[in-house]
Amino acid sequence: MTVDLAPLLNDEPAHIVLLVMDGLGGFATAERGSELEEAHTPNLDRLATEGTCGLVLPTGPGITAGSGPGHLGLFGYDPTQYELGRGVLAAVGVGFPLEPGDVAARGNLALLDDAGNVTDRRAGRISDDRAVPLVDVLNERVAVDGAEVFFQHISEHRVLIVLRGDGLDARIPDLDPQRTGVPPKSPTARHPDAQRTADLLARVDDQVRAALEDQDADVLLMRGFDTLQDLPHMDELFGVTAATVARYPMYRGVASLVGMEVLPKPADRAAQVAAMRDHWDDFDYFFMHEKETDRAGHDGDWDDKVAAIEAIDALVPDIVDLGPDVLVVSGDHSSPTQLSGHSWHPVPTLMWGPRVGRDAVTSFGERACAGGLLGQRATNELMPIMLAAAGRLEKYGA
Amino acid sequence: MTVDLAPLLNDEPAHIVLLVMDGLGGFATAERGSELEEAHTPNLDRLATEGTCGLVLPTGPGITAGSGPGHLGLFGYDPTQYELGRGVLAAVGVGFPLEPGDVAARGNLALLDDAGNVTDRRAGRISDDRAVPLVDVLNERVAVDGAEVFFQHISEHRVLIVLRGDGLDARIPDLDPQRTGVPPKSPTARHPDAQRTADLLARVDDQVRAALEDQDADVLLMRGFDTLQDLPHMDELFGVTAATVARYPMYRGVASLVGMEVLPKPADRAAQVAAMRDHWDDFDYFFMHEKETDRAGHDGDWDDKVAAIEAIDALVPDIVDLGPDVLVVSGDHSSPTQLSGHSWHPVPTLMWGPRVGRDAVTSFGERACAGGLLGQRATNELMPIMLAAAGRLEKYGA
Numbered sequence: 001m002t003v004d005l006a007p008l009l010n011d012e013p014a015h016i017v018l019l020v021m022d023g024l025g026g027f028a029t030a031e032r033g034s035e036l037e038e039a040h041t042p043n044l045d046r047l048a049t050e051g052t053c054g055l056v057l058p059t060g061p062g063i064t065a066g067s068g069p070g071h072l073g074l075f076g077y078d079p080t081q082y083e084l085g086r087g088v089l090a091a092v093g094v095g096f097p098l099e100p101g102d103v104a105a106r107g108n109l110a111l112l113d114d115a116g117n118v119t120d121r122r123a124g125r126i127s128d129d130r131a132v133p134l135v136d137v138l139n140e141r142v143a144v145d146g147a148e149v150f151f152q153h154i155s156e157h158r159v160l161i162v163l164r165g166d167g168l169d170a171r172i173p174d175l176d177p178q179r180t181g182v183p184p185k186s187p188t189a190r191h192p193d194a195q196r197t198a199d200l201l202a203r204v205d206d207q208v209r210a211a212l213e214d215q216d217a218d219v220l221l222m223r224g225f226d227t228l229q230d231l232p233h234m235d236e237l238f239g240v241t242a243a244t245v246a247r248y249p250m251y252r253g254v255a256s257l258v259g260m261e262v263l264p265k266p267a268d269r270a271a272q273v274a275a276m277r278d279h280w281d282d283f284d285y286f287f288m289h290e291k292e293t294d295r296a297g298h299d300g301d302w303d304d305k306v307a308a309i310e311a312i313d314a315l316v317p318d319i320v321d322l323g324p325d326v327l328v329v330s331g332d333h334s335s336p337t338q339l340s341g342h343s344w345h346p347v348p349t350l351m352w353g354p355r356v357g358r359d360a361v362t363s364f365g366e367r368a369c370a371g372g373l374l375g376q377r378a379t380n381e382l383m384p385i386m387l388a389a390a391g392r393l394e395k396y397g398a
Numbered sequence: 399m400t401v402d403l404a405p406l407l408n409d410e411p412a413h414i415v416l417l418v419m420d421g422l423g424g425f426a427t428a429e430r431g432s433e434l435e436e437a438h439t440p441n442l443d444r445l446a447t448e449g450t451c452g453l454v455l456p457t458g459p460g461i462t463a464g465s466g467p468g469h470l471g472l473f474g475y476d477p478t479q480y481e482l483g484r485g486v487l488a489a490v491g492v493g494f495p496l497e498p499g500d501v502a503a504r505g506n507l508a509l510l511d512d513a514g515n516v517t518d519r520r521a522g523r524i525s526d527d528r529a530v531p532l533v534d535v536l537n538e539r540v541a542v543d544g545a546e547v548f549f550q551h552i553s554e555h556r557v558l559i560v561l562r563g564d565g566l567d568a569r570i571p572d573l574d575p576q577r578t579g580v581p582p583k584s585p586t587a588r589h590p591d592a593q594r595t596a597d598l599l600a601r602v603d604d605q606v607r608a609a610l611e612d613q614d615a616d617v618l619l620m621r622g623f624d625t626l627q628d629l630p631h632m633d634e635l636f637g638v639t640a641a642t643v644a645r646y647p648m649y650r651g652v653a654s655l656v657g658m659e660v661l662p663k664p665a666d667r668a669a670q671v672a673a674m675r676d677h678w679d680d681f682d683y684f685f686m687h688e689k690e691t692d693r694a695g696h697d698g699d700w701d702d703k704v705a706a707i708e709a710i711d712a713l714v715p716d717i718v719d720l721g722p723d724v725l726v727v728s729g730d731h732s733s734p735t736q737l738s739g740h741s742w743h744p745v746p747t748l749m750w751g752p753r754v755g756r757d758a759v760t761s762f763g764e765r766a767c768a769g770g771l772l773g774q775r776a777t778n779e780l781m782p783i784m785l786a787a788a789g790r791l792e793k794y795g796a
Contacts, residue, residue, distance in 0.1 A: 001478045001776055003461045050428065355736075357425025357432075357743055360765045373744065373764065375774035377459060384460025388742040395740055396457050397464035397477065398484040398622070 003396050005384060009239035014390035016240065016285045017276070017324040020074060021312055022067070022251075023294030023335025025347040025366060026305075035293075035302060035337060036348055037365035039309040043316035044329065044350070044364040051327075051352030053361040054374025056382060057344075058333050064344045067294075070332025071254045075287070076238055076383025082231055084254065086224030087170070090160045092253020094152055100230045103168045103197060107151075107159040108176060109134060109217035116183045121176070122157040123217040130216050135159055138220075141211040144203045146196070161222060163201075169194035172201060174223035184221055233259025234285065238387060243279060245272040246289035255287055269311060273318045280322060284390075288319075297335025297342075305337055325390040326353040328382060329364070346376060355389045401794050403782060407637035412788035414638065414683045415674070415722040418472060419710055420465070420649075421692030421733025423745040423764060424703075433691075433700060433735060434746055435763035437707040441714035442727065442748070442762040449725075449750030451759040452772020454780060455742075456731050462742045465692075468730025469652045473685070474636055474781025480629055482652065484622030485568070488558045490651020492550050498628040501566045501595060505549075505557040506574060507532060507615035514581045519574070520555040521615040528614050533557055536618070539609040542601045544594070559620060561599075567592035570599065572621035582619055631657025632683065636785060641677060643670040644687035653685055667709060671716045678720060682788075686717075695733025695740075703735055723788040724751040726780060727762070744774055753787045 026034035058065035058073040059080065068089045069079030087104030098104060109131060111120040123131075135153040142149050147165030154160055171190040177183070187201035201222070208220050234242045236259075244255035245263050252262050263279060266272040269290065276286045292308035319327060330349040333342050348369040350361075359373035370376070374385070387393045424432035456463035456471040457478065466487045467477030485502035496502060507529060509518040521529075533551040540547050545563030552558055569592040573583045585599035599620070606618050632640045634657075642653035643661050650660045661677060664670040667688065674684045688710050694702035717725060728747040731740050746767040748759075757771035768774070772783070785791045 001458050001476050001778070003457050003478055008461070355425075355741075357734075357764070358427070359768055371769050373453070373768045375453070375744075375768070377774075381459040384458070385742065386460070388460040388462065393460060393462065393742070395462045395464050397467040397482060398487040 005238065005387070005393070008394045008396060009387070010392055010394055011239060012391050014284045014392050015280065015322070015324045016386055016390050017288065017319060017322070017327045018074060018286070018386075019288045019290070019312070019319065019327065019329045020071070021290045021293040021309065021329070021331050023297040023333060023342065024331025025334025025343070025345045026297070026336040027338070027345050027366065029338065034366050035305040036309055037367065039306045039313070041309060041313040041364055043313045045362065047316065047327065047329065047352040048350050048364040048368065049362045050358055051350050051356050052359045052374045053348070053350045053364065053369040053372030055346035055366070055369050055376040056330060056349045056379040057346055057376070058379040060378070062344050064342045065333040066342065067250060067332055068254060070379070071251065072258070073379030074330060074332060074382065075234060075258050076380050077231070077258070078380050082229060084257070085226030087226030088228050089250060090154060090224070091162060092257065093250035094154055094160055095249040095253065096150070096152055096160060096162060098162065098228045099164065100228050101164070101168060102228050103163045103170045103225055104228070105161050105222045105225045107161050107220035107222045109157040109159060110219050110221045112218040118177060118180045118182060118184060118221070121180065121221060126157050126216055128153070128156060131156060131159075134212065134215055134217055137211050137215065138208060142204060142207040144200055144207070147200050149204055157217075159220060161220065163197070167196065168227070169197045170225040170227040172198055172225040175201075175205070176221035176223040184219055228257075231257050235259055238383060239392060240285040241283045242285035242287065243283040244287040244289070245275040246287060247272065248289065248291050251289045251291075260287060269315055273315055276319075277322055293331070294335045297337055298340060300337045300340035302337045324353060326351065326356065326386045328386055330379070330382065347379070349374060349382065351382070351385065351389065353389050355391065403636065403785070403791070406792045406794060407785070408790055408792055409637060410789045412682045412790050413678065413720070413722045414724045414784055414788050415686065415717060415720070415726070416472060416684070416784075417686045417688075417710070417717065417725065417727045418469070419688045419691040419707065419727070419729050421695040421731060421740065422729025423732025423741070423743045424695070424734040425736070425743050426765065427736070432764050433703040434707055435765065437704045437711070439707060439711040439762055441711045443760065445714065445725065445727065445750040446748050446762040446766070447760045448756055449748050449754050450757045450772050451746070451748045451762065451767040451770030453744035453764070453767050453774040454728060454747045454777040455744055455774070456777040458776070460742050462740045463731040464740065465648060465730055466652060468777070469649065470656070471777030472728060472730060472780065473632060473656050474778050475629070475656070476778055480627060482655070483624030485624030486626050487648060488552060488622070489560060490655065491648035492552055492558055493647040493651065494548070494550055494558060494560060496560065496626045497562065498626050499562070499564075499566060500626050501561045501568045501623055502626070503559050503620045503623045505559050505618035505620045507555040507557060508617050508619045510616040516575060516578045516580060516582060516619070519578060519619060524555050524614055526551070526554060529554060529557075532610065532613055532615055535609050535613065536606060540602060540605040542598055542605070545598050547602055555615075557618060559618065561595070565594060566625070567595045568623040568625040570596055570623040573599075573603070574619035574621040582617055626655075629655050633657060636781060637790060638683040638785075639681045640683035640685065641681040642685040642687070643673040644685060645670065646687070646689050649687045649689075658685060667713055671713055674717075675720055691729070692733045695735055696738060698735045698738035700735045722751060724749065724754065724784045726784055728777070728780065745777070747772060747780065749780070749783065749787065751787050753789065
């Protein structure tokens with residue numbers, strides 16, 4: 001059962017704030033609660049008390065979401081309908097100005113033996129210092145007819161490669177064999193329309209090998225070929241003018257892909273709130289992003305994750321003072337420190353505002369949220385509820 | 399995942415009662431609970447204690463349902479698959495005997511200036527006294543080849559218009575421009591098949607203007623063109639013989655559209671229960687409807703909504719005494735008095751009966767229901783659970 005929102009949207013004045021703590025969710029063990037449950041969060045607990053809570057699943061039960069699908073869900077998109085693949089996320093993650101039709105991929109600087117077999121998929125974990133000049137060499141020397149080729153260093157052995165031109169097609173299997181002792185794969189097409197792109201990549205691959213001769217790496221193992229889909233923008237789908245105060249390139253990039261205005265990069269958390277205050281009447285939807293919760297999750301650093309949650313908690317009164325009609329606090333996925341990475345665990349979520357109502361939940365945590373009025377639902381279902389609570393949706397049917 | 403019910407239906411004797419408190423749901427604030435939570439409802443609380451509770455969403459998260467889709471959901475229909483538009487609801491709301499293929503619309507009696515621009519979309523909020531004679535004039539004077547035309551007064555400036563004939567098509571944009579200072583729109587077709595209907599409406603419009611010359615209104619601004627879909631009946635879909643003891647035309651009308659027997663109009667709430675008792679063995683599904691909860695919600699009248707809930711509560715023992723296998727108490731949508739209208743908030747729901755089981759909920763209210771065994775689900779998912787608890791569904795698979 002899906003209702004088309006478009007005919008129901010109105011343009012009443014409204015202020016919606018989405019506060020994303022990246023990788024927020026976790027899980028309790030015999031020893032203690034989750035990071036969120038154990039953190040001292042008097043302000044978030046107050047919002048939980050005054051609002052409604054629940055649990056969200058960005059990509060369905062049991063599916064661990066990456067940052068791309070996780071954020072698309074929060075922005076109201078079905079992340080299984082709109083793909084943001086590895087190549088595109090690598091590009092937006094380093095701030096590369098990707099254009100629709102570009103084909104992007106991740107590349108690993110790698111080493112080959114004399115027989116052409118891969119001996120090290122990460123070129124001896126090459127340092128940034130040594131990798132950056134190699135990428136410069138690639139940008140200088142690699143040029144093919146029929147497409148522009150861009151290389152951009154990401155970190156260590158990781159490189160972004162982008163092809164730009166007419167009629168490119170990303171349906172190319174990975175060239176990275178994902179193991180040593182075998183040669184890199186040659187570019188092939190998974191679909192006849194991608195044959196020209198495969199041919200272009202074969203020439204790029206030849207030139208890369210030539211350019212890297214006698215350097216600290218021998219080849220670029222490309223994978224995750226991906227085209228930038230032209231995503232419908234949030235103003236079209238949801239009738240909101242949206243802006244982000246995110247600080248990290250990937251989240252600023254994903255926000256720009258859904259049509260958000262990307263405000264100048266705030267220096268810190270407090271500056272994110274200040275930027276929303278400065279632009280409060282210019283937009284009706286703000287996306288604020290906190291990265292440290294996820295970073296600590298990846299590092300398996302319990303104390304750091306708790307500290308990041310508490311740092312956000314301290315800012316909550318300033319966000320409330322802005323006077324939003326709806327404030328949602330959630331995460332793009334869970335990142336339990338026990339697993340040192342993303343996970344499928346449902347993400348604790350709260351919604352607060354004068355029309356939201358309240359439930360019996362009085363603290364913000366995974367187990368408390370399980371009893372909340374928001375229920376357990378797909379992340380992208382939050383968006384219509386936020387619009388409704390902001391007064392932006394008319395009645396369906398008479 | 400949807401299991402086809404038809405092969406599973408049996409015809410064991412069963413008694414199911416659906417008690418709908420229109421607009422039942424609300425929300426708590428800092429000051430007090432919802433209307434349902436604050437009402438004194440010892441009998442509903444007993445059912446909640448002895449049965450299972452949950453929350454239902456008639457048209458999905460965030461979507462505020464009208465009465466038509468809200469009731470279709472309660473009757474087990476996906477309201478996004480079967481539309482009941484404004485025109486059809488207007489017709490059933492005044493008891494007009496609509497037939498499949500009829501095109502119905504709402505019309506506003508309105509005033510025009512000499513240039514033909516709308517000056518008042520409600521003809522000065524014309525009174526019933528003055529509007530009824532105008533509708534009589536329209537019924538006398540308007541006649542076109544190719545279709546019968548019926549007008550029926552609804553209230554004040556509101557008029558029902560129905561076209562009946564072969565090959566009519568309701569894909570006609572509204573003629574009501576929804577603002578003053580511009581002329582009414584001319585009938586056009588959104589689909590080629592609707593061109594003949596648009597041509598008929600143009601002639602109707604001319605005749606309406608001629609008939610209204612020198613009267614208290616100049617024109618009828620038509621909108622919400624709608625065809626009566628031939629809905630599959632409840633006996634086909636769910637194997638139940640159903641009857642309603644609803645008192646108001648719209649709900650009696652919607653019930654008739656899904657094939658319910660519409661019993662003679664009961665004089666009051668107690669007579670509704672008496673009518674079920676009188677026909678207890680004639681049907682296996684009864685729909686009882688209470689309007690006052692929604693009326694009070696629209697009026698923003700807290701005390702009235704609480705009083706209506708308490709009045710229904712007082713009748714619960716009489717309904718229980720009938721001996722239903724399943725009794726469900728729910729609403730077609732929420733109507734919080736704080737919002738003076740329908741809302742998207744989940745609707746508290748209870749199910750009671752010897753095979754239903756019980757959960758930990760001991761009072762009937764929004765926050766309590768959030769922890770119930772019925773969970774939070776689409777309203778139309780109640781129907782298969784009701785059938786199951788009534789013993790009417792066989793096992794799926796071996």
